[in-house]
Amino acid sequence: MSSEHTEVLVVGGGQAGIAMSEHLTRGGVPHIVVERDRVAERWRSWRWDSLVANGPAWHDRFPGMEFDIHPDAFAGKEQVADYLAEYARRFGAPIRTGVEVTSVRRNDGRPGFQVETSDGTIEARFVVAATGPFQTPIIPAVVPEDAGIHQLHSSAYHRPDQLPEGGVLVVGAGSSGVQIADELRACGRTVFLAVGPHDRPPRSYRDRDFCYWLGVLGKWDAATPAAGAEHVTIAVSGANGGRTVDFRRLAEDGITLLGRAGAYADGTMAFAPDLAANIAAGDANYLGLLREADAYVARTGIDLPEEPEAHILGADPECVTDPILSLDLAAAGITSIVWAVGFGADYSWLDADTFDERGRPLHQRGVSREPGVYFLGLPWQSRRGSSFIWGVWHDAKYLADQIAIQRGYLAYDEAHVLTKTGA
Numbered sequence: 159m160s161s162e163h164t165e166v167l168v169v170g171g172g173q174a175g176i177a178m179s180e181h182l183t184r185g186g187v188p189h190i191v192v193e194r195d196r197v198a199e200r201w202r203s204w205r206w207d208s209l210v211a212n213g214p215a216w217h218d219r220f221p222g223m224e225f226d227i228h229p230d231a232f233a234g235k236e237q238v239a240d241y242l243a244e245y246a247r248r249f250g251a252p253i254r255t256g257v258e259v260t261s262v263r264r265n266d267g268r269p270g271f272q273v274e275t276s277d278g279t280i281e282a283r284f285v286v287a288a289t290g291p292f293q294t295p296i297i298p299a300v301v302p303e304d305a306g307i308h309q310l311h312s313s314a315y316h317r318p319d320q321l322p323e324g325g326v327l328v329v330g331a332g333s334s335g336v337q338i339a340d341e342l343r344a345c346g347r348t349v350f351l352a353v354g355p356h357d358r359p360p361r362s363y364r365d366r367d368f369c370y371w372l373g374v375l376g377k378w379d380a381a382t383p384a385a386g387a388e389h390v391t392i393a394v395s396g397a398n399g400g401r402t403v404d405f406r407r408l409a410e411d412g413i414t415l416l417g418r419a420g421a422y423a424d425g426t427m428a429f430a431p432d433l434a435a436n437i438a439a440g441d442a443n444y445l446g447l448l449r450e451a452d453a454y455v456a457r458t459g460i461d462l463p464e465e466p467e468a469h470i471l472g473a474d475p476e477c478v479t480d481p482i483l484s485l486d487l488a489a490a491g492i493t494s495i496v497w498a499v500g501f502g503a504d505y506s507w508l509d510a511d512t513f514d515e516r517g518r519p520l521h522q523r524g525v526s527r528e529p530g531v532y533f534l535g536l537p538w539q540s541r542r543g544s545s546f547i548w549g550v551w552h553d554a555k556y557l558a559d560q561i562a563i564q565r566g567y568l569a570y571d572e573a574h575v576l577t578k579t580g581a
């Protein structure tokens with residue numbers, strides 16, 4: 159067991175930890191990154207096998223290095239993990255893998271923290287929690303474990319043949335739920351998809367990817383929604399070369415769309431009568447972006463081909479106009495449920511006075527209320543782009559700057575004390 163000192167201890171060796179390390183390295187700040195698994199582990203083992211990045215390679219990356227694939231292609235999950243590992247290797251990020259942080263406690267009467275890890279104690283002046291925007295898989299307590307239905311979270315789904323034979327109910331129609339439902343249907347499964355509120359930007363429009371449009375229209379930089387405002391999931395996919403998520407197409411392919419999943423009793427699940435409204439709101443989001451893109455083209459005079467057919471939406475399928483509001487799962491042949499409803503946070507290892515009643519970090523752009531503690535990679539940390547590969551890099555830069563400012567005060571204190579005592 160070892161005990162040592164460092165200036166900054168970064169917890170987590172995903173993209174956030176790597177970005178943080180890069181900016182600290184640039185500033186010459188001594189630091190250690192501690193990762194309990196492998197670098198970018200979540201890209202390797204918490205994602206399904208066929209997952210590709212939601213954004214094209216030219217966009218979903220750090221500024222300092224390109225992917226080794228066509229810029230318009232979508233990197234596979236292993237390529238993303240390899241990219242991040244290589245990126246960290248190139249600047250010599252001081253990452254210790256296979257080491258878990260078990261507790262962080264503020265020192266009594268002196269600056270800094272005592273960090274307990276599975277490999278000994280580390281004393282650090284500053285701590286950056288870079289443990290991810292998506293930490294604890296959420297499976298709502300709706301269907302009892304003994305109901306005879308195989309249930310798993312989207313982060314534990316890897317491939318269709320992992321599920322028992324039979325139909326699948328996918329709950330949640332963000333990027334994960336939609337892609338998993340699509341993959342299962344393509345493999346011949348009977349699939350039901352519970353669709354909540356969502357945004358669904360066009361994959362591409364007028365020869366530009368949606369990542370471009372969100373960028374030039376300032377939407378990646380959209381400010382963090384006010385506390386309490388509901389976050390709306392975004393349904394996009396890079397699968398099969400990248401296609402717009404279109405619920406009409408999914409229904410045409412044989413997926414039965416349902417409203418938001420509700421209560422379960424005696425083998426029957428209820429679904430909210432909100433499917434048509436959710437589809438309509440998603441359509442409005444889609445069409446709104448097309449209109450904003452058109453206005454941008456008109457304003458800037460950029461020469462992009464027109465695409466009037468993108469504005470034409472087909473009729474709503476029968477499952478939308480005449481929705482199923484309750485479903486006997488066994489009678490429908492459903493043997494599995496994939497819950498694609500998101501993740502919670504777990505900062506039980508961090509003893510700091512900076513969490514709300516639900517355990518979520520209280521912070522401003524990642525600067526916590528507990529002096530010396532910082533968060534990185536949170537959803538909407540400073541803007542919409544914060545939890546994405548390219549966005550976290552900019553938040554890390556900001557935090558490195560904040561840490562440098564605080565180090566300046568500490569240095570002043572130290573010099574002042576030395577002068578006063580004549581040491």
Ligand SMILES: Cc1cc2nc3c(=O)[nH]c(=O)nc-3n(C[C@H](O)[C@H](O)[C@H](O)COP(=O)(O)OP(=O)(O)OC[C@H]3O[C@@H](n4cnc5c(N)ncnc54)[C@H](O)[C@@H]3O)c2cc1C
Pocket residue numbers: 169170171172173174175192193194195196197198199200201205210211212213218257258259260288289290291292334507534535536545546547548550
């Ligand atoms: C299905 C899916 C697809 C996505 N696709 C894209 C995409 O295409 N493009 C994009 O930009 N973003 C995408 N994202 C969003 C985001 O890029 C990823 O969630 C990414 O993994 C976040 O990186 P991170 O470093 O912030 O956190 P993570 O990757 O979650 O890394 C945190 C690390 O901290 C470690 N850790 C946690 N606790 C401890 C501890 N106590 N001690 C030591 N280590 C610890 C974990 O092992 C983990 O490796 C996707 C997310 C999901 C879920």
